């Protein structure tokens with residue numbers, strides 16, 4: 001058995017709210033293999049974003065383990081994490097807030113590449129995600145939401161990561177633009193074999209993109225399995241309710 | 249469109265909203281029969297919210313609205329002064345917002361809001377009992393406890409239910425719901441949609457239901473109107489529009505939604521992005537993205553009537 005790309009073991013993440021402790025992720029174990037696309041669905045507040053950010057060690061877990069490419073990163077400090085960051089990149093819901101408004105797109109793409117010693121021309125990175133080279137000179141507010149999300153995907157891809165974590169990456173986009181970005185993610189996956197942890201509220205989107213689906217509720221992973229299986233024979237009552245909301 | 253005239257719940261002709269020299273809404277017509285639900289579909293920035301706000305005279309400062317006709321149950325709203333219009337707001341026409349928080353006074357409990365609404369509805373009996381019953385009607389458990397809560401103590405879904413309860417209590421002739429489920433997750437969204445369907449049974453109000461989601465619109469609407477760049481580009485009976493869309497833009501939206509629902513390997517895409525209001529393309533606003541564009545499309549397009557109760561703003565139907 002080879003080590004999976006990502007392995008979570010009994011992961012627990014807590015927040016100290018002024019009144020009580022919130023256990024946002026409550027004992028989640030899962031694996032993502034190389035080239036896998038895992039979808040994470042669940043109602044608002046179920047812990048999806050918290051889980052995603054903990055995988056990238058933007059949060060420190062309370063207990064449990066995170067293994068990225070076999071290496072335990074659960075307790076690594078920022079300095080030790082930095083060289084690993086290029087292997088796991090994140091794409092956020094709101095593309096505008098994930099770019100520095102004072103940097104051109106070209107600069108926003110160049111900085112992380114320089115930091116990680118990647119020498120790839122910015123126009124090539126733009127071309128990978130279907131943007132014209134001229135966009136390098138534009139500022140974030142001069143791009144539409146869909147164009148900016150392409151740039152964000154390009155920025156993540158430029159570091160040749162093994163894993164991209166995408167949190168509601170298409171839900172804020174115009175409906176007529178959403179299909180472009182979903183097709184782009186599929187193409188990128190097919191060409192690069194990059195793994196995806198894809199968080200979404202939309203079950204149709206999850207079914208389109210994901211090989212496996214995990215269903216979260218109240219911090220727990222209720223079930224996880226191949227997409228077709230979860231859709232055809234959900235193991236959990238809650239999943240049935242969730243799938244019952246699909247309108248076809 | 250359907251029966252206008254005296255019997256119409258709402259009649260709007262040629263609504264234009266401007267901000268300085270910028271045209272944000274460019275000639276929108278709406279017709280609603282009593283009890284009918286019109287679904288308005290359009291993506292972000294297409295002018296849906298501004299159209300609603302114009303009907304309620306709630307446009308942001310600096311914007312101006314003009315319409316050739318605006319009648320609510322035969323009453324010319326254009327002729328009403330502010331005091332007379334205020335009386336109509338709530339009982340004649342009421343709005344449910346995407347973000348319900350703004351509809352509540354954060355310093356007052358839910359009970360205070362319900363009481364104010366009940367006073368307007370000229371109800372009798374103990375207000376607490378009636379308020380609790382109204383909350384219970386929209387599926388709120390333990391309504392007596394909820395009456396003592398402040399708005400920030402309720403989840404988004406609960407607050408949206410409370411707002412719907414307030415509007416339902418007033419039973420207005422026309423209810424405008426502007427993306428009432430967009431901020432909610434899948435499960436809560438379905439519950440709120442089910443609630444709208446039960447309201448349609450219970451009240452005789454006409455409903456304008458605004459959404460950017462085809463699937464949501466299909467669930468609640470009798471008729472659909474599709475907006476693009478400040479104009480309606482297609483209207484018709486909901487079934488007909490969903491199964492036989494006429495406008496290339498509507499066809500694109502439905503092709504994408506169908507491909508997603510059927511689990512296709514590749515999604516039909518509409519190329520490009522929606523136009524900027526600051527610099528809308530001359531002529532048909534969809535032309536830069538349209539695979540059927542041809543000579544003539546660079547001229548402004550009027551609505552054509554190619555079939556029973558259907559309209560489309562496209563020269564393919566000449």
Ligand SMILES: Nc1ncnc2c1ncn2[C@@H]1O[C@H](COP(=O)(O)OP(=O)(O)OP(=O)(O)O)[C@@H](O)[C@H]1O
Pocket residue numbers: 015016017022023024042043044045046047048049050051433
């Ligand atoms: N920084 C924080 N401080 C305190 N509590 C938090 C914080 N971030 C999240 N939480 C809480 O943790 C739980 C999980 O939140 P999370 O954002 O992970 O949910 P989610 O599944 O991503 O929801 P959504 O679908 O709304 O994005 C919630 O109860 C939330 O209120």
Ligand SMILES: Nc1ncnc2c1ncn2[C@@H]1O[C@H](COP(=O)(O)OP(=O)(O)O)[C@@H](O)[C@H]1O
Pocket residue numbers: 267272290291292293294295296297298299308525
């Ligand atoms: N307060 C405002 N100030 C300036 N422009 C606005 C304002 N509100 C909306 N607009 C512009 O008017 C157009 C229509 O907006 P809106 O009716 O809110 O669209 P929708 O509700 O369909 O998303 C958009 O281009 C938007 O940017």
Ligand code: SF4
Pocket residue numbers: 495496497532533534535538539540541542545549561562563564
């Ligand atoms: S008028 Fe022309 S450009 Fe516009 S939708 Fe019709 S065919 Fe396309």
Ligand SMILES: [Mg+2]
Pocket residue numbers: 048049050167
């Ligand atoms: Mg989240």
Ligand SMILES: [Mg+2]
Pocket residue numbers: 296297298426427
């Ligand atoms: Mg709006």
